[in-house]
Amino acid sequence: MTNIVVTGRIPHPGIERLGTVGSVWAWDxxxxxxxxxRNAHLAHADVAVTLLTDRVDDAFxxxxxxxxxxxxxxxxxxxxxxxxxxxxxxxxxNTPGVLTDATxxxxxxxVLMSTRRLGEGERLIRSGAAWQWGMFMMLGRGLQGxxxxxxxxxxxxxxxxxxxxxxxxxxxxxxxxxxxxDVANELGATRHELRQLLxxxxxxxxxxxxxxxxxxxxxxxxxxxxxxxxxxxxxxxGPIVDEAALVxxxxxxxxxxxxxxxxxxxxxxxxxxxxLDNVVLVPHLGSATVETRTAMAMLAADNVVAVVNGxxxxxxxx
Ligand code: DGY
Numbered sequence: 001m002t003n004i005v006v007t008g009r010i011p012h013p014g015i016e017r018l019g020t021v022g023s024v025w026a027w028d029x030x031x032x033x034x035x036x037x038r039n040a041h042l043a044h045a046d047v048a049v050t051l052l053t054d055r056v057d058d059a060f061x062x063x064x065x066x067x068x069x070x071x072x073x074x075x076x077x078x079x080x081x082x083x084x085x086x087x088x089x090x091x092x093x094n095t096p097g098v099l100t101d102a103t104x105x106x107x108x109x110x111v112l113m114s115t116r117r118l119g120e121g122e123r124l125i126r127s128g129a130a131w132q133w134g135m136f137m138m139l140g141r142g143l144q145g146x147x148x149x150x151x152x153x154x155x156x157x158x159x160x161x162x163x164x165x166x167x168x169x170x171x172x173x174x175x176x177x178x179x180x181x182d183v184a185n186e187l188g189a190t191r192h193e194l195r196q197l198l199x200x201x202x203x204x205x206x207x208x209x210x211x212x213x214x215x216x217x218x219x220x221x222x223x224x225x226x227x228x229x230x231x232x233x234x235x236x237x238g239p240i241v242d243e244a245a246l247v248x249x250x251x252x253x254x255x256x257x258x259x260x261x262x263x264x265x266x267x268x269x270x271x272x273x274x275x276l277d278n279v280v281l282v283p284h285l286g287s288a289t290v291e292t293r294t295a296m297a298m299l300a301a302d303n304v305v306a307v308v309n310g311x312x313x314x315x316x317x318x
Contacts, residue, residue: 002308005045007033007054011290012072014049014297021308030130036195039063047304049073055078069307071300072317074287075099076237079211082318091231092317093303097155098295099287106286107235111164111203111258112310114231117257133225141202141256141311142196144168149193149201151217151234152208153179160205161187172197175208195225205229210237223254228248228266231257235286247272250279261286 002022009028018024025041032053042064052074052090052264061084069091072080077094085092113119117140124131150157153175161171171189174197179189192276197203204226208214218241232255234241243264249255257278263269273279287293303313
């Protein structure tokens with residue numbers, strides 16, 4: 001019998017699917033699993049189904065001597081030491097594709113919230129302060145004819161570009177390789193060096209994976225090279241941005257505003273960001289729809305089913 005340990009709550013259909021190929025033990029609480037509880041179950045686990053809040057490193061793997069597979073219920077896998085898994089012949093999978101639309105929707109929502117000052121407006125109403133319609137009240141920026149610069153033109157970047165086009169934006173991007181010609185033509189998308197993209201875009205959206213190469217990709221210099229009327233959106237991973245430098249840039253007017261779904265030291269948010277009106281803050285909600293989270297759990301489970309049945313993983317990493 002294959003022992004499957006699920007380290008956090010996932011939608012039930014995923015658990016049911018896992019149950020078709022093994023005996024499942026799942027942590028069923030919104031609080032993180034205590035390490036001693038996790039390790040006690042990992043001791044007999046053949047498969048671990050993990051969340052992005054799990055650190056799958058040597059300590060995790062040491063606790064799981066018979067582990068064959070880690071199925072991460074996330075597209076990002078920076079929480080997993082893939083090299084350490086490979087050294088121990090542990091297969092790693094993630095959940096690409098199924099959260100593309102939800103994450104692109106949220107990125108577009110942050111573009112709109114930031115440029116139209118919706119967080120600020122909501123706070124004003126909730127504060128109970130007196131207000132009245134005014135010709136110059138809380139003016140934002142329109143998107144028509146503005147350039148969206150996308151850093152990381154994978155599936156989510158492309159899906160965001162499609163949404164932004166319908167708001168009249170033009171698309172520029174920075175990516176290691178060019179997107180295929182059909183997609184580039186459809187979007188009218190042009191490829192740029194990072195600094196050129198930052199210097200020319202009205203809105204910059206981060207949609208690249210987090211890795212040592214992208215750590216603090218957006219640092220003080222990068223922020224300084226952006227336009228003072230530009231906005232930064234991050235739905236990728238927090239540490240891509242130097243949060244202290246972002247606070248300074250938002251404060252001194254180096255950029256106009258930001259919309260953040262992810263944070264450098266998540267779940268801690270830089271305390272100064274909380275004081276600033278020109279930043280919209282949401283708690284890592286990119287894939288947070290019922291449909292998407294269910295699809296993520298199912299894809300993770302399908303990967304497990306494939307491997308336990310002797311097949312190849314559907315969406316392997318590394
Ligand atoms: C992911 O999957 O990497 C998102 O950040 C959360 O769903």
